[in-house]
Amino acid sequence: MITEHPADFDQIIRASDPDVILEVLMAELASRCRPANEAASLSVQYRVDFGAFQRDCLLRIKSETVDITMCSIDESSLTVLVSVQELCAGLFAAPERSPSMLGVLAGDASLYEDFHACFPEPRDLTELAMFYGSDKWGMHRYTPHYEFHLGGHRDRAVRLLEIGVGGHRDPYSGGASLRMWEEYFPRGLIYGVDIFDKRPLNRGRVRTFQGHQADHGFLDTLLSETGELDIVIDDGSHINSHVIASFCSIFPHLRDGGLYVVEDVQTSYWPGYGGSSVELNDPSASMGFFKAMVDGLNYEEYIGIDYRPTYTDLKIVNISFYHNLIFVRKGDNREGTFPANRPRIPTVDIPVPQGGNS
Template identity: 50%
Template structure:
């Protein structure tokens, strides 16, 4: 199996899929038709939830014949006892159900988003339906074929369900997925770069990555990066890129923006130590594109001394919540009275929104420069303005 795993190559394919058939065909030729075919099938498999298929009478093989520029590229998916493999079917594979598709149309369907018009014309050959044995093969394969093709149809899935399927703790131990869905749904079909700090599983190399898989599925056109101090290379898959590094190291954290940016979404689910949370925000919030979102999870540690928190002085700026509370006044920096008091801090001019929920905050990046209210409005309280003056002020 050879798929496009490099971020730059995947970005080329994703971007071209929304641009039109000619752009897709050019990208396929440049990247290699066989690699693109494998990439698209891999993506359909990752969206198919084949683990939810009930018991089957035997193994199932689905062969995709993908037509491009006069060639047919064959790619098989084998499903046996809950295990999936794709690539060459192998000599022991069951007789395949054949699905014929156009490679360009499939790329548009998988990565083009809902605004990219496409006609995914398909032909399915279930075998000799007059032969009872072959007919039963087709019947057994039907739910597998349906789920694989659903991966090209872009059917949305609820984020809480994706959290459960992929083993993310964002629904269950926490109840963050409704909050995420509220803020992330408008961005779902966009071409995005997402970074999550903290992959999970602690030092165990094979554990963690559930949230990365969840984001990959929820955002079908996104590249997802996970950062963890432990080696989590086992979590790598198409469109998911683990990075190892210490999130308490200013040099490493400071270099992430240049390495991965510009960014669209950052999710801090790392150590939750207050100093690390503040360090990451200083480094990565400026790297967000306008309209980007920065999420900080598990803010309860702001009150726990073992994480650098403080439950006595709730305005301690060295804690996560104390730091964030300071940012809130910056939303209105243009209204601050007093000589020199309206001079913006580093974040005042780029933070345009902040949403706080139980143990989680969502901050919006933009350009905070609407301008202050007119000076005459704030010269004295409205209660001290006479009736005639009030008419003048409100006219």
């Protein structure tokens, strides 16, 4: 269902089982419903028009819970009449619209406001991190930086991969950040990688894979399933050699304009993780590895050497460093340099003034 082009919905609908489509749409709708603690029970029947036929389902909205029944039931207090195309487009092509405004409402008008209140305005990333329990805010102060770099992607049909799901060996534990990203990117496909099996956390637009972040064979298989990615976040082992191996495997599969993020690079200074607090430019540590790429932003300005640009010289257009956090933006780094006839030395000698009043 995730597409940048609303016209694609007709083709998807024609090629898919209507019951499967309805189940996907209702699960997405339910995931965006956030009833308040004091909310009274509300039953909303969706009658979805597929053209030649209709499908029905019921949303039972209770305090902090939403249940879905995939059948026609006449006990609802509200009914929503909507075409499948409008529902698809409203959820995945125009996520800024409240789901409670999709279609025609029928029933007790006094309940319209209660229904609309179940779909409040989108929360910012810090709010989402606190709500889902992600350590991207609290233990760390990452969410404002993520908001700055990713805010422009929020309404896009992104494919996001996060390395490190959390929860250690418990298959039902972890996934706080995956749920945070699922809500933050309402059109996004969210993938998680962990060395432990986290399949019980799969839901809706969230899917997990089990494997090692430094295993190139596993990553190749993973990327063949996800396709090109828009955002990659390494919150995995934080072992320096693993961080570098993941970047080398995955960065070529990032779309131009995409972002590769590395968290918790304090381990660059910790010998137990393969770092050093003495050799600060060691390229085998994460910080040294990425700092070495900074000059590559300006490789076209090198003079007096026979230099062949690397892949990252050509494809990295920005690197931003924050406390324990790095953002790398991919793009086309071939802007060109000054014409050859422009001198590479100052044309006027401007001496530094000596003395004078202080």
